[in-house]
Amino acid sequence: MLASQVNGLGAASMKPWHLKAAYEVYDVDGNPKYQGTYEEWWAAPDKYKSSFSDPGFHQVEYVDGTRVMISGDVTRPLIENLIGLELKFPMPPAAVPSNAQYLGTC
Numbered sequence: 001m002l003a004s005q006v007n008g009l010g011a012a013s014m015k016p017w018h019l020k021a022a023y024e025v026y027d028v029d030g031n032p033k034y035q036g037t038y039e040e041w042w043a044a045p046d047k048y049k050s051s052f053s054d055p056g057f058h059q060v061e062y063v064d065g066t067r068v069m070i071s072g073d074v075t076r077p078l079i080e081n082l083i084g085l086e087l088k089f090p091m092p093p094a095a096v097p098s099n100a101q102y103l104g105t106c
Helices: 002-006 078-088
Strands: 017-026 032-044 047-054 057-064 067-072
Touching: 017 078, 032 078, 047 078
Parallel strands: none
Antiparallel strands: 017 032, 032 047, 047 057, 057 067
């Protein structure tokens, strides 16, 4: 439980940070399907900018308090949602039952 609290990038006590990561998505046969980049500039849990770019999806999301502004593609595919979450929160939250299996990062 403690690991999920101290091994993540989304805590309110974090100082501002910037992350840039490249990712690759594979098909069901294990062959590379496409690759992309994820980038985030984080100032607080309610103040950040995130960016996704791959051959079929481009989006920049700005969050400032209760305001959310999106440019590019509006609907974010599930895999991109998971990539961003897994990078920021690599450990499962404390609410996950102890017998649940955690698959790790995408």
